[in-house]
Amino acid sequence: MKHFYVNKEMVLKLDAVGFREKLAGCGQLSELKARLAEFGKAAKATRERQTKKLIPKLTSPTKNEIIDIESPKKAPAYERFHSLASPVPPSLTLPYHYKVLDEMFRGVDTVVSMLHQRSELCTFTKLKAAVELMVRRTFDVKNLGRIKAVYPTAYKFRQEKGLPRFGGKNSGYQLTLEAILEHPQNGTKKENFTAADLLERKNVFHRNLIDIVKKHHKEFLAKLDRPLKVPDDKITRWHPKFQLDEVPAVEPSSLPLPPDVTTFTTARDVLDQAKNKFTPRVQRALEIVSALSTSKDNIAEKTETRPATPSKTSNSSKKIALEGVPQSLLERIRAKEEKKLEHEMTRTPAQAKHIDTINRLPELVRILRTFFVTQKKVAIPVDDAVEKLSDSYKTALGKAESERHLKLMVELLPEWIQLVTVKKGSFIKINKNHDVQQIYAKLQKLLKQAS
Template identity: 45%
Template sequence: VTVSFQKTFSKEDIAALKSRLQRLKGQSESLVSPSPVPVSTLAELKARLDSARELSARAQQRKAERVAEEQKDSEQQGRTKPSPEEGVKLPAYERYHTLAQDVPPGLTLPYMYKVLAEMFRSMDTIVGMLFNRSETITFGKVKHGVQDMMHKRFEESHMGQIKTVYPSAYIFRQEKNIPTFSATVKKSAYQLTVEPAVDEEADGVCPVLSATRLLERRRVFHQNLVEIVKGHHKVFLATLNPPVVVPEDRLTRWHPRFSVDEVPPIPPSDLPQPPQTEKLTTAQEVLDKARALITPKMEKVLADTALKTAEKACSKEAEPPAKPTVTPTPNALKGVSQSLLERIRAKEAQKLQAIMTRNPQQEERLAMMSHLAEMARILRNVFVAEKKPTLIMELVCCRMASSYRISFSPGEMEKHLRLLAELAPEWLTVHPIRKDFYLKLNKNMNMNMVLEKLSQKMKEEENC
């Protein structure tokens, strides 16, 4: 049995369905055909796009110019600098490493040279202070400052000696119209001025005499003094029999017979002099000027001196030339063959040359080796007193330091004991156990053999 149902719609339902249908049609039309963009909006978008393209082109051009400038700067730096590594800023301990390097301790300077080096240090300090304040540096200011610092006289001759040793340190001039603030020196008079020779900065900044530059200049001055003494030392070595030739770069101490304090003083260089305002045109004017300066008493003394000098010159011409004297052989060497004497002298010269070229580390090692023979005897007594074949290093160092004739700290005594173990390993050995070191002594070995071996090692080190 089939039952059919039929739904009836009222007028209100039909009207609602029609309104919904119209609303759906309107939405579909709006999606299919969107509303057109106004013309003004399109023009604005095109203008913005053109400006963006223009800005990007400018940015690309500036980037290309910057890259070209960097390449140009790198090429210029490559021409001026030998290697690209110099452009990297090194640490301070590498940049100022040369300031810590000194001449060998054996190359001592004469007393006059040491005083001159101290005068240069004081003068450079005064000049640096005035130069950094942009003041005109006169000799009067420098003289007053140096004499206050050193409590010694400082004259133009000392400044001339400084110029001889280090010619490129200062620039000397004669200038006038410099304010003196003194009643003794007129403003219109010429004064000797000093200016330090300092390289200009790369970026055009006014140069400054800094502490680093002062130390570098002092080191150069001291090195120049050493070079002058080396020249006199070289002349002295050439006068020996047989002559000794030592390379200057390997020289660490002077010859034992070279008297350092008898080195001649440094000759002063000429400093600028003020121009002569009074000009003498004829010889008669020169004579008149000289006679005006000399009193009658001085003129008489000069005449007597000239007569005595002429008489001495005549007597010297009359004497025959003296024959060169040959150095006689001492009486103690009579009967000794000349070849043996020459071999002994050559061996002595070779030994002195080895002493003069010995480095400070080797000298310190030899000084330590000279104490080992006596230390070996004391060390054996320490082991015998303790009745043990092995002792801790700390205990042995304390006992040795209190028993030795020279006052050594435990650390220095440990260095000597380690050197002793290095030279005589079959007699004394060092054993590291955990965090401590122990010494083991071979009591069965003959002590005389140990001392003989140490003396033999000492001779080998001295002849090296």
């Protein structure tokens, strides 16, 4: 084992060197700590500056900042979709040829929307083939003119030259149409054709057709022996004597024509145009034919304009039938009929449904009373009574409808039927000693008041 002997001076030297190294290390650590503290202060200052810039935008934005950042404010849904939620009364039906025109517009709008989505120009030749395939009817320029007359702001019509013809040559002018789509808020042009646009335009076209029929209906009411004045917005049914299918067709609006197209209305115009292209013999023959056709037209017009002689037998029979009846009584009857007709024309669908419900109650009262007599019970569950009414009525009546009739029965006839609710459920009780004829009389009186 080896022993090391260290001098005392050597130990002191080593201690002095280690102490100096320790002092040097302590100096570097304090400097590093000082630098870290300065860096922390600088980072804190930068964070404070950033928060001072961001806080005003989040807490108290100015008016200009709101306009720049926020999107444009939209109108409420009940305003934007008001046209979709306000259909015409279901009882106002259209004439047959108006329904056909409505179906044609739906086909036209569908085809135009498909071509619009593909950024393809819609020509009449393309439109005609597609619409005829959809509606299974002949579609011509006159139908397109009627659509324009009913809904003038639906399409923009133009005559354009040099377009590829559908199944033909590329020469001549073609009629093109483009859908007019605008935003309801600012009136700017829309790029996409959505399903909501299709539905809204369909409803607008249908309402325009109803308005046209309302004008003819108003003229009919004014021409009656005793004219009626019913507001257009309150009419829910047409007058019973109004001939709906005899409403004249919509007059077609004029569509743009090619600039170099000349039209001929009579044979005389054709002869004048081709005067120098035929031989004299052919010209004389055509003049004779045109003269004969004009003479036949004049004879037909005279026969049509001849006034029709009124039938004396019908007037005399009316006088004999009304002979001996006081004039005041006739006036009261006519006034009563007019009031009834006016009330029927302004009756809402809810009122009509209520009248139909009251009209069914006498038969349902008879069924319910017979059910109580056969069951020999004081009270019957509501579900059993509803099922019995639904199964025993002469026409199809659902359980929900039967329950609605039963509740109306309880409301209108409290002296005969009562609804009792206990822990086990709901039951109905009837007064078997009450005269049924009085119940029928009361229901007839209520029906008269409602109608």
